[in-house]
Amino acid sequence: NMLLRGIRLLSTSASKSAFVFDIDGVLIRGNKPIPQAKTALELLNKEKVPFLLLTNGGGVTEKKRAEFLSDKLGVELSANQLVQSHTPLQILGEKHAYDRILVVGGVNDEARKCALEYGFQDVIIPMDIVKQNPSVSPHHRYTVEQLSKYTREVDLLKPIEAIAVFNDPRDMGTDIQVTLDLLNSAGGLIGTQRKVPTVHRSTPLIPIIFSNDDFIWANDYPIPRFGQGAFRMVVESLYKKINNCSEMDSLILGKPYAIQYDYAKKALAKWHVELTSKHGNGHVHSSGAFAQEINNPTNLQFNRIYMVGDNPASDIKGANDNGWESMLVRTGVYNNEPLGSLVALPSAGVHDDVLEAVKYGLNQ
Ligand code: G3P
Ligand code: MG
Missing domain, CATH: 3.40.50.1000 (HAD superfamily/HAD-like)
Incomplete structure (x- = not known):
């Protein structure tokens, strides 16, 4: 009927x-x-x-x-x-693709919680590094309370194998510094510096994954705001300056990518x-x-x-x-x-x- x-x-x-x-x-x-x-x-x-x-x-x-x-x-x-x-990073987490990663971006330690939930075993955030040695980022913006509440005691002699940018940085100055330190480190160790390579200058010492490349996005401010894509541009241009090259290898997730x-x-x-x-x-x-x-x-x-x-x-x-x-x-x-x-x-x-x-x- x-x-x-x-x-x-x-x-x-x-x-x-x-x-x-x-x-x-x-x-x-x-x-x-x-x-x-x-x-x-x-x-x-x-x-x-x-x-x-x-x-x-x-x-x-x-x-x-x-x-x-x-x-x-x-x-x-x-x-x-x-x-x-960053949801597709769950695939890497489940596979235990890296032993230790640095997760950048997000409020307090929320992004770390998320990475651990995905299956990553050992997750460091820039705040952990600042807590151990604040001189790593002399003008950092973290409060004493944040540094005690959201950090973990970590052995910095164990190398970091990759960087995953989960969200827009909250303390952009610290995140720029720590990220570039690691991309140019000797063996993924904080506080070390590689020799500028003569070949493959565009390849950072450890891989970096940006979870999106939005140059701008819309919050409740009348004009669009800078997003993670703007952070990527800053990181990339400093990397190129340091290594005297014209590109920086990275993996970028998010829309508009397949x-x-x-x-x-x-x-x-x-x-x-x-x-x-x-x-x-x-x-x-x-x-x-x-x-x-x-x-x-x-x-x-x-x-x-x-x-x-x-x-x-x-x-x-x-x-x-x-x-x-x-x-x-x-x-x-x-x-x-x-x-x-x-x-x-x-x-x-x-x-x-x-x-x-x-x-x-x-x-x-
Ligand atoms: O950080 C938020 C942003 O870059 C865009 O979010 O929901 O417009 O894809 P959305
Ligand atoms: Mg949108």
Whole structure:
């Protein structure tokens, strides 16, 4: 009958499209929610359309961020719906790719907690090094309280094997100094200096991973603010100066790069299965089919994935490059510049806000 047909149509179309939202400039700005965000997400929940949040932000665990956002937006979000800039590093953590790493960025020791949760065994933050010898960064900005509360006693004679920048530095001066010290160290040891190499000058002594390359991002200030990409530029230009070379090798994650979109696609497929089995029998982890689909999420292809973002250089470019549909909103970085001047054109249009974008997508 008509009713059944209607339901079938709805569930077919619902299972075939999915939404992915950027966070800063789309759902929130600073600590303030964007007014239309709650209704937009509730609408998708009502229609049972799966969605994920894909942000270049981070510095805390996915669980903590999901709790913060659930509270701010007034919509229940799962940690499994969140891909932050550093979330793919979980793969390296689980593999125990490095023995000891330096994690840069984020508030206090939150990023360390996150790295430990990913499976990294021995995680140092710049504050630990400052605590042991404040002269490493003579003008550091840490308080006595921070230095006692968030640091760990670490043996600095054990080498650091890699640097992972999880989020924007809070004490940029210290992070620049410690990062460059290590990139130019002898054997990854703090307080040592390698001889400037004659070949492979562009290769730092230990690898550095930047979790995003956002030059700017939108908080609650009227003009966009510098992001981690600006930190990368500073590190890189000092590295080039020190080593008298024209490049610095590094790995960059985050939007607009394929690695992030691939990761998010798998996360979305897993979330879709979790969502479907929740609605089905309430036993999310008990079904064999669930486990099978989780391990082979490519079986779950969406016809369309809509990326709703505010930054043409990250959200929109990445979506376009990876075969997703892109929608640009006016609530963040994008400031009504002529479309022709943008790095990437949104394939599914420009919308006033996230709610307009969701309504548009649902009607396609
Ligand atoms: O640090 C936050 C930032 O660079 C951008 O976050 O959510 O707009 O990708 P988002
Ligand atoms: Mg944004």
